[in-house]
Amino acid sequence: GAHREMFDFRAEVSQVLDLVIRSLYSNKEIFLRELISNASDAAEKLRFEALTDDGLFEQDPQLRIRVTVDRDAGTLTVSDNGIGMSRQEVIDLIGSIASSGTRRFLEQLSGDQAKDSQLIGQFGVGFYSAFVVADRVTILSRRAGLTAEHGVRWESDGRGQYSIETLAKPGRGTDVILHIKDDEKDFLDTWRLRSIIGKFSDHIALPIEMVKEQHGDEEAKAEAAEEWEQVNRGTALWMRSKSEITEQEYGEFYKHVSHDFEDPLAWVHNRVEGTNEYTTLLFVPSRAPWDLWDRDQKHGVKLYVRRVFVMDEADKLLPHYLRFIKGVVDSDDLPLNVSRELLQHNRKIDTIRQANTKRVLGLLETLAKDEPEKYATFWAEFGKVLKEGPAEDYGNRERIAGLLRFSTTHGEGSAQIASLDDYIGRMKDGQDKIYYITADTPAAARHSPHLEVFRKKGVEVLLLSDRVDEWLVSHLSDYKGKHLQSVSKGKLDLGPLEDQEEQKQTEQAAAEHGKLLERLKTQLGERVEDVRASTRLVDSPACLVVGEYDMSANLARVLKGMGQ
Numbered sequence: 001g002a003h004r005e006m007f008d009f010r011a012e013v014s015q016v017l018d019l020v021i022r023s024l025y026s027n028k029e030i031f032l033r034e035l036i037s038n039a040s041d042a043a044e045k046l047r048f049e050a051l052t053d054d055g056l057f058e059q060d061p062q063l064r065i066r067v068t069v070d071r072d073a074g075t076l077t078v079s080d081n082g083i084g085m086s087r088q089e090v091i092d093l094i095g096s097i098a099s100s101g102t103r104r105f106l107e108q109l110s111g112d113q114a115k116d117s118q119l120i121g122q123f124g125v126g127f128y129s130a131f132v133v134a135d136r137v138t139i140l141s142r143r144a145g146l147t148a149e150h151g152v153r154w155e156s157d158g159r160g161q162y163s164i165e166t167l168a169k170p171g172r173g174t175d176v177i178l179h180i181k182d183d184e185k186d187f188l189d190t191w192r193l194r195s196i197i198g199k200f201s202d203h204i205a206l207p208i209e210m211v212k213e214q215h216g217d218e219e220a221k222a223e224a225a226e227e228w229e230q231v232n233r234g235t236a237l238w239m240r241s242k243s244e245i246t247e248q249e250y251g252e253f254y255k256h257v258s259h260d261f262e263d264p265l266a267w268v269h270n271r272v273e274g275t276n277e278y279t280t281l282l283f284v285p286s287r288a289p290w291d292l293w294d295r296d297q298k299h300g301v302k303l304y305v306r307r308v309f310v311m312d313e314a315d316k317l318l319p320h321y322l323r324f325i326k327g328v329v330d331s332d333d334l335p336l337n338v339s340r341e342l343l344q345h346n347r348k349i350d351t352i353r354q355a356n357t358k359r360v361l362g363l364l365e366t367l368a369k370d371e372p373e374k375y376a377t378f379w380a381e382f383g384k385v386l387k388e389g390p391a392e393d394y395g396n397r398e399r400i401a402g403l404l405r406f407s408t409t410h411g412e413g414s415a416q417i418a419s420l421d422d423y424i425g426r427m428k429d430g431q432d433k434i435y436y437i438t439a440d441t442p443a444a445a446r447h448s449p450h451l452e453v454f455r456k457k458g459v460e461v462l463l464l465s466d467r468v469d470e471w472l473v474s475h476l477s478d479y480k481g482k483h484l485q486s487v488s489k490g491k492l493d494l495g496p497l498e499d500q501e502e503q504k505q506t507e508q509a510a511a512e513h514g515k516l517l518e519r520l521k522t523q524l525g526e527r528v529e530d531v532r533a534s535t536r537l538v539d540s541p542a543c544l545v546v547g548e549y550d551m552s553a554n555l556a557r558v559l560k561g562m563g564q
């Protein structure tokens, strides 16, 4: 007989489950969106694997999702004939919430329900939203390609334990059966379900089917064969024309592709005709994912070929500094069996990547110009990533630089709000350079003695203290013909800002204190290259500078910290 095994959830799972249930409480219906989204992903995975092994379709090539209700049993079932899961996959994927992320997820919780519920999606806990309306969930699944007796049954009440047993499952794919809570019986109402599907899942490209409502008396109903009807539109959203797609639809589609629970900040949707035909729909999220700095983060831009999903995380479709963008690219011209290797050296892909880059930069420029508040949100979340741009993408260096925002001596506090154009607009008569200082912290930058002379002359200085800033300025030597100059490097050359009087003073001081300078130099010996008199200080007696072409003191510190 079937051998039933009990397992404990990993320690954190129960905690996460509790949280999911609490924070989705006011928005219960999205459990259906999450289950349908998973079913759709499973179908896409099957279609993709079947490209190289069409035996996986078995006798059942029509991919679809079915939503059924059994009022007597009190259950709601979401079924798919997608890729399915093996026993081990069920344990790995369902039994342990996004393993690596769970602890970090719990650390980020604020206790504020609205905020916490937005975090949930980022940690891949969509499936667990089923427990918001169900007091027991059963999964029946069979991996495509395995024989019928390799089916698996998983069941849990979401309170610490789950059971697994092996059973025969003739049809491949997954049924998720929700035993609906007594006080949530509304979710057994098929009209309610249809309306929820219409609201959240209409964009799913696969047919979502429900049993056709039968009229007539009970007996006639019982006799009539079940007839299925499609309840969603069932076309790829990105193929529809922009003017017909509502903001809400874009939002729901975004949540599906990105696995985010929050609305996107902005998007750009284009169709390109000609010799290389393709459609792109790219989104800027409202919030940085917790794994933004992980090398192997998931869910970037998905690649489709003629509506067939072929690849997740297709990192060749955008440069690395735009890795926060989510969405789809659907090509009409690439071969269906396109591999990662092929993507590396494909002219069509290169063209798409360049066009995508320009579209995203254009979208950000528009956002900065027309919706500065949204742009400020974007900058707070993704600014540090965008700062990698000038180093990575020489060709678009100037456009990226135009999108950067800095904290400067013009304002107070550490908010990064000034653009380089703002800075240029405030330049003094005769000023020909953009001055900046780099330091470990915003406070260290703002209080550096190097700034004294600039303050005296009313010349603005960019205050750079993000880790990536050294990298940025070493690849961004000028903007709109103005050189970016460190205030702590080399001889202070204020150019036309320096008056003759000051130059004379410097020379005089050097002559007057020649002996002192000589002595300091001998005392400090190898440790310094030179000791100079300077007018760059107002209140401080001395400061350290590095040579124009040397590594800055801050970069030296950063590298030392990294053990270099």
Ligand code: ADP
Pocket (backbone or CB within 6 Å): 034, 038, 039, 042, 080, 082, 083, 084, 085, 093, 094, 123, 124, 125, 126, 127, 128, 174, 259
């Ligand atoms: P996410 O979809 O963000 O990965 P979920 O909690 O929704 O997170 O799902 C967890 C994982 O469980 C999925 O990544 C997938 O591997 C697996 N899974 C869930 N539902 C299905 C399904 N219907 N068919 C196959 N695999 C599924």
Ligand code: MG
Pocket (backbone or CB within 6 Å): 034, 037, 038, 126, 127, 259
């Ligand atoms: Mg999911």
